[in-house]
Amino acid sequence: MQYLSTRGRVNGLSFKQAVMMGLADDGGLLLPAEIPRVNSGELEAWSRLAYPELAFQIISRYATDIPAADLKDLIDRSYATFTHPEVTPVVHRDGVYILELFHGPTLAFKDVALQFLGNLFEYLLRQNGEKMNIIGATSGDTGSAAIYGVRGKQNINIFILHPHGKVSPIQELQMTTVTDPNVFNLAIRGTFDDGQAIVKEIFGDVAFKQRHSLGAVNSINWARVLAQVVYYFYAWGRVHKDTSCKKINFSVPTGNFGDIFAGYIAKRMGLPIDQLILASNENNILSRFINHGDYSIGEVRPTPSPSMDIQKASNFERYLYYLLDGDSRALRKAMEDFNRDGKLEFSAEQLHSVQNEFAALTVDNEQTIATIGDFFRRTDYLLDPHTATGVHAAGKLGSGRYPTVCLATAHPAKFDQAVREATGREPQRPAGLAGIEQREQRCEIVDADTAVIKAYLAERAI
Template sequence: MRYHSTRGKVRGLSFKDAVMMGLADDGGLLLPESIPTLTPGDVEALGQLAYPELAFQVFSRFVDDIPAANLKNLIERSYQSFTHPEVTPVVHQDGVYILELFHGPTLAFKDVALQFLGNLFEYLLKERGEKMNILGATSGDTGSAAIYGVRGKQNINIFILHPHGRVSPIQELQMTTVTDPNVFNLAVRGTFDDGQSIVKEAFGDLEFKSRYSLGAVNSINWARVLAQVVYYFYAYGRVRRETGCREIYFSVPTGNFGDIFAGYIAKRMGLPIRRLILATNENNILSRFVRDGDYSVGQVTETLSPSMDIQVASNFERYLFYLYQQNPDRVAQAMEDFRKQGRLEFADAERARVGEDFLALTVNKTQTVETIRDFHAATGYVLDPHTAVGVKAAKALAGGEAPVVCLATAHPAKFADAVRQAIGREPQRPASLEGIEDRPKRCEVIEAETQAVKDYLAQNAL
């Protein structure tokens, strides 16, 4: 399996080289040159497997340069850190299925990919005798998951940017209380989009990227998307066994388009997904795109679901590649137009194709609180605000002819203020969060300037 850039100037990479490159050197995002397709029998067989074996079977279709025994070992080690024996269990509540993706060490779906990616980086660096400085931006959960994925690992330093004062208190503490010598937290005076822009500019400086051996953990790294494909197959298998239904909806709260793009890849592979329901908060560039063909940047609004407080979705370019019939020149031109004008326009035929894959809904703060409250009243189950956005969209848009799985992207204890607004009390804290406010902290507040971040990294790089 070879990998190429959405913009066409980087081609023929192995999986290992694609992982190490992160962002393609031409500024695009890396994708496999073909998507493996599965028969209905293949899908049924995969749905019977335990999570680590399913992960191995999915990964093996995209990875041909890591020996099978080594790949299995990396996968098994990665999911030993999860507190639930199923890794990503599915529970039925109030007419929807909840895919619980929050049983990893930082209580968020990002752990599913980043526990694996951390082990993979360590494996590849040891194999190559190299070092890496990871640079990433987070809107909340990616940062802590990435930090926990590589803390204490050999030959890796990690530098994570988060928007100062714009993540939840627990999200901030999960990052800043990790004081391992290889972990550097930077609170940027700006938004997540500012941080993400800084990261892309740093990676776009190829001399700087090479000199400091930059590595990417954001969802620009293909290995993260691939790891997230697995739980779509897992959830489908569990719901198929319970209901006997052949088709399924997935409702995905998303801001950066990475999690739902993994579902799109699963659909292209042959998973019988009727529609992917794209759920956003008021930062709704993605739902406007699906519903109205309007992909235009607005102002970032602070919400109760801060991990989705994003206006520029970094993974959207991967979907554009397929929407534009895999034409890299057109993708490159579109991204240059978007950089200059802050908007993209789409032909009617393209909008029709989008509608074949996605439904979308914008869910505001009031609706988020109401959904947490009503769902809890009906079931006793506590949703985090991001998951509540997905549940609201699922109930509004999924047809009754097929079951719907809602991705529960974070534990409600990470967003205690929103939960308290909804049900009058904070959710119970898992053991991993007990006493987190009292732990030592380390963080540097920095201006939202690319040069300032590059200077800091240069001073602290391996």
């Protein structure tokens, strides 16, 4: 399997090279040169597999340059850290299926990919006798999941940028209370989009990237998306067993387009998905795009679901590549236009194609809180505010022809303020959060300035 850049000037990479490059050297995002297809017999066989076995079957089709025994060991070790034996169990509540993605070390769906990516980085660095400095930006969950994926690992330092005062208190503590010497937390005076722009600009300086051996853990790294493809197949298998339905719907809360793009890849592989429902909060660039062809930057608004408080979806370029039929020249022009004007325009034919793939809904703050409360009163099941947007969207847009799986992207205890407002009760904390406020913290507050971040990184890089 070879990999290419959406912008057409990097190609012929192996999986190992794609993982280590992160963002393509031409500024694009890396994709496999072809998407392997799964036939109906394979799909039925996979539906009976345990999660690590299924992950091996899927990831091995893309990571063809890693020996099978090594890949299996990486996968098994990655999911041994999860507290549930099924890794990502599916539960049935009030007519919807909920795919619980929060049983990893940081109680968020990002663990599914970043436990694997942390082990993969360590494996590749040891193989090559190299070192890496990881830099990433987070709107809340990616940062802690990335930190927990590489904390204490050899030959890796990690630098995580988060928007100061704009993540939940628990999300912040999950990052800042990790004091391993290879972990550096930077709270920037700005938004997540500012942090993401800084990271992309730093990766765009190829000489700096190579001099300091930079690596990416944001979903700009293809391995992140690939690991997330697995749980779509896993959920299908569990719901298919329960209902005998061949097709199902997925409702996905997303701000960065990475999680739902993994579902799009699963569908291209042959997973029988009827609807991919995208749930946005009030930062709704993605739902505006799907419903009206309006992909234009607005002002970032604070919401109860801060991990989705994003106006520049970093994975959107991957989908745009497919929407433009793999025309890298047209994509380069589109991204130049977007960087200049803050918006993109689409033809009626393109919008029709988009709406054949996705349905979308904007869920406002009031609806999010109301959904948490209503769902709890009906089912005694607590949703976190991100998952609540997906449940609300599923209720409004689900076709009813097939079962709908809502992705539960975080544990409700990470967003206790929203849960208290919605239900009047305190969510029960898992053991991993016990006493977190009393732990030692380490974090530096800095300006959202690329030069400042580069100087900080250069001084502390290994």
